[in-house]
Amino acid sequence: MRLTRRILMGAAAGSFLLSGTAAMAQTELTFWSWRQEDKAFYTDVIKKFQAKEPGITVKFETYAPENYQTILSTALAAGRGPDVIQVRAYGNLETIATPGYLLALDKQNVPELANFPETALAAETLRSDGKVYAVPFATQAQLVVYNKKIFKDNGVNPPKTWDEMMALTQALKAKNVTPFGNGTATAWQNETIVGGLLSSMLGKDFEADIISGKANFTDPRFVSALAKLKDISQYFSPNFTGVDYPSSQQLFVAGRAAMFAGGSYEVANFKNQNPTLDLGVFPAPVLKAGDQALIATYYDGGYAVNAKSEKKDAALKFVRFLATPEYGTSFTNTLKNLSPIKDIKIEDPITQDVAKLADNSMSYLMLVRFRYQEPSGSVLLQSNVQKMLAGQQTPEQAAAEINKGIATYYKPFQK
Amino acid sequence: MQASRQQPRTLKHQLWVAFLVVPPLAFMSLFVVYPILSAFAYAFYDWQGLARGEFVGIKNFKEVLFGVTMAPVVWNAFLHNVYALVALMIIQNGGGFLLAWLLYKEPFGFRFHRVAVFVPVVLSTIIVGFLWKLFLNPNFGIVNQALYSLGLDFLAKPWLGDSSTALGALILANAWHFVGFPTLVYLAGMQRIPPEIIEAARLDGTNEWQLLKNVVWPLVAPSTTILFTLLFIGAFNWFEIPYVMVGLDGSPFGTTDVLGLVFYRTAFGNQSASIQNFGLGSALATLLFLFIVVFASMLTLWLRRREIQF
Numbered sequence: 001m002r003l004t005r006r007i008l009m010g011a012a013a014g015s016f017l018l019s020g021t022a023a024m025a026q027t028e029l030t031f032w033s034w035r036q037e038d039k040a041f042y043t044d045v046i047k048k049f050q051a052k053e054p055g056i057t058v059k060f061e062t063y064a065p066e067n068y069q070t071i072l073s074t075a076l077a078a079g080r081g082p083d084v085i086q087v088r089a090y091g092n093l094e095t096i097a098t099p100g101y102l103l104a105l106d107k108q109n110v111p112e113l114a115n116f117p118e119t120a121l122a123a124e125t126l127r128s129d130g131k132v133y134a135v136p137f138a139t140q141a142q143l144v145v146y147n148k149k150i151f152k153d154n155g156v157n158p159p160k161t162w163d164e165m166m167a168l169t170q171a172l173k174a175k176n177v178t179p180f181g182n183g184t185a186t187a188w189q190n191e192t193i194v195g196g197l198l199s200s201m202l203g204k205d206f207e208a209d210i211i212s213g214k215a216n217f218t219d220p221r222f223v224s225a226l227a228k229l230k231d232i233s234q235y236f237s238p239n240f241t242g243v244d245y246p247s248s249q250q251l252f253v254a255g256r257a258a259m260f261a262g263g264s265y266e267v268a269n270f271k272n273q274n275p276t277l278d279l280g281v282f283p284a285p286v287l288k289a290g291d292q293a294l295i296a297t298y299y300d301g302g303y304a305v306n307a308k309s310e311k312k313d314a315a316l317k318f319v320r321f322l323a324t325p326e327y328g329t330s331f332t333n334t335l336k337n338l339s340p341i342k343d344i345k346i347e348d349p350i351t352q353d354v355a356k357l358a359d360n361s362m363s364y365l366m367l368v369r370f371r372y373q374e375p376s377g378s379v380l381l382q383s384n385v386q387k388m389l390a391g392q393q394t395p396e397q398a399a400a401e402i403n404k405g406i407a408t409y410y411k412p413f414q415k
Numbered sequence: 416m417q418a419s420r421q422q423p424r425t426l427k428h429q430l431w432v433a434f435l436v437v438p439p440l441a442f443m444s445l446f447v448v449y450p451i452l453s454a455f456a457y458a459f460y461d462w463q464g465l466a467r468g469e470f471v472g473i474k475n476f477k478e479v480l481f482g483v484t485m486a487p488v489v490w491n492a493f494l495h496n497v498y499a500l501v502a503l504m505i506i507q508n509g510g511g512f513l514l515a516w517l518l519y520k521e522p523f524g525f526r527f528h529r530v531a532v533f534v535p536v537v538l539s540t541i542i543v544g545f546l547w548k549l550f551l552n553p554n555f556g557i558v559n560q561a562l563y564s565l566g567l568d569f570l571a572k573p574w575l576g577d578s579s580t581a582l583g584a585l586i587l588a589n590a591w592h593f594v595g596f597p598t599l600v601y602l603a604g605m606q607r608i609p610p611e612i613i614e615a616a617r618l619d620g621t622n623e624w625q626l627l628k629n630v631v632w633p634l635v636a637p638s639t640t641i642l643f644t645l646l647f648i649g650a651f652n653w654f655e656i657p658y659v660m661v662g663l664d665g666s667p668f669g670t671t672d673v674l675g676l677v678f679y680r681t682a683f684g685n686q687s688a689s690i691q692n693f694g695l696g697s698a699l700a701t702l703l704f705l706f707i708v709v710f711a712s713m714l715t716l717w718l719r720r721r722e723i724q725f
Contacts, residue, residue: 383669
């Protein structure tokens with residue numbers, strides 16, 4: 001009995017001493033992320049931050065992407081959770097920001113918000129109160145990635161118009177090269193394919209008309225673009241309806257397919273798996289020469305501060321650091337992923353191309369505008385395009401189904 | 416059991432029983448009963464992510480069963496669960512019964528086969544799902560490769576991408592994975608049948624089919640009870656194989672969607688397509704639970720009635 005008491009007292013004294021010194025010297029922040037693969041980068045960033053702010057240490061912890069949202073929202077609901085949080089954007093941000101788990105950011109507490117374009121801030125804004133809740137971290141784009149060597153070997157160039165694209169795919173096919181590595185077995189791949197191949201044919205006006213309600217998804221621009229997609233799908237990977245995302249990537253990485261319609265994030269991924277690949281990117285082909293060539297952009301997510309954190313000041317300092325052009329530059333150049341921060345210096349030529357294309361883009365429509373309610377535009381687009389490409393419905397039917405689902409909640413379509 | 420019956424019911428004995436019973440009971444209450452009850456309670460609220468909003472009564476239940484958005488998805492998935500139940504009842508349990516009969520007759524190498532047939536059951540479902548996904552890959556999977564090398568090119572398909580074969584492929588993968596279990600249970604049941612009964616039947620001149628149908632099948636009824644009930648529960652809770660092989664969306668275009676996937680997508684969200692709605696997810700889980708409890712109990716009662724003492 002006496003022994004236990006002595007041990008307890010010793011432990012108490014020890015922990016008091018420890019916590020006392022820690023509190024005097026350091027504020028420790030926890031920082032949660034789903035980017036396990038970027039751990040080396042973030043460790044480096046934290047080191048740079050600590051060089052500027054010696055009183056603050058940051059502990060970087062990651063969780064598997066598919067469980068991240070669940071783990072995070074469980075922790076936040078229990079009143080715990082990290083001080084600094086990597087959060088998603090759009091609808092997924094809202095599920096966390098609406099209950100008040102995140103600290104609202106403004107030009108006072110984070111002056112660096114001025115470093116971001118409006119669309120990037122919009123991705124991290126709650127629609128109900130119009131406040132920004134996170135500092136955006138990456139611009140993503142849907143476009144076409146191509147293998148320069150295969151193009152050169154077959155004497156073809158990136159197409160500008162849809163007709164050139166069709167001619168190109170036929171030429172490649174004639175030489176026994178699979179034109180596109182893409183497959184449609186993984187549902188969300190259907191959405192990235194639409195973004196990568198059809199954006200220029202849909203156009204910014206279409207997006208504006210959808211927002212205002214002047215047009216809906218039965219619009220001829222949308223239907224005819226879907227018909228074009230159906231047409232070109234014969235040049236996807238063999239048996240594409242049964243080819244899932246990893247298999248389609250492998251086909252392209254192994255140099256057995258000339259193009260891959262998908263995200264700009266694929267480039268770094270492809271290069272990691274096969275550093276010898278010589279890659280390039282181009283925007284979705286236009287319907288007729290002279291039209292504006294577009295990519296479909298969106299923002300991945302951002303860095304937010306936990307509203308219940310007891311170390312908000314330190315957390316805000318860290319988040320402000322993550323909003324500086326220096327940070328954006330090192331993010332872009334290390335991760336080969338475009339930071340939305342203005343005035344960054346990009347080294348990688350493909351990322352430069354993406355940045356240039358991103359200046360002139362439309363939204364990745366379903367994620368940016370219609371992933372807030374069920375049935376989400378993404379669910380509808382993915383399953384109906386998948387069905388159309390499998391030959392089980394016409395482009396008109398697919399468009400009508402998508403429109404019907406969104407019209408159940410989208411006011412401008414109900415007029 | 417014999418030994419314990421002879422022991423006097425002393426206080427010490429009762430304490431011992433309590434010591435054995437209380438921890439698992441506490442464990443069950445904490446990790447099974449409490450979550451079920453709380454999911455039931457959650458289903459009556461509106462949710463923002465995992466933050467509980469206002470009380471909405473039975474709105475979530477109505478949306479799950481009759482709502483314009485949710486109900487078609489739920490009933491579509493329910494139908495696929497029913498398909499899986501019927502198909503697995505025939506392939507998995509029926510196949511298990513026949514395999515058990517073969518093993519019971521102790522053919523050459525039966526000791527090896529008795530183990531071999533059970534090995535897939537031991538494997539993790541994640542591994543089995545992944546393995547079958549590779550086998551069924553349309554371009555380099557062994558299923559299509561085998562068909563090509565046999566000259567049966569016209570049979571080769573993108574199995575998991577074709578809406579007419581995807582659900583069937585999942586069912587077959589599941590049957591391959593679990594057929595060893597009914598085999599083993601039926602084999603044990605058959606070995607429990609007194610040999611003289613089978614011998615007598617043979618002496619009476621029954622053929623193999625009559626023997627199976629009129630003697631063995633009725634006498635393994637207790638095994639059937641447990642296997643049918645477990646399969647019923649398993650078929651309506653089906654999740655792992657579909658999740659690994661076709662993903663959360665029930666690809667292609669919902670033709671492999673089952674209630675487990677719908678529940679997961681709804682309650683926890685699907686990162687690449689939709690956001691979560693915890694209230695609807697809880698309502699679906701509650702309804703599924705009630706459905707399984709009620710029907711599994713009825714099924715057990717009905718199956719029990721056909722068991723014969725011998």
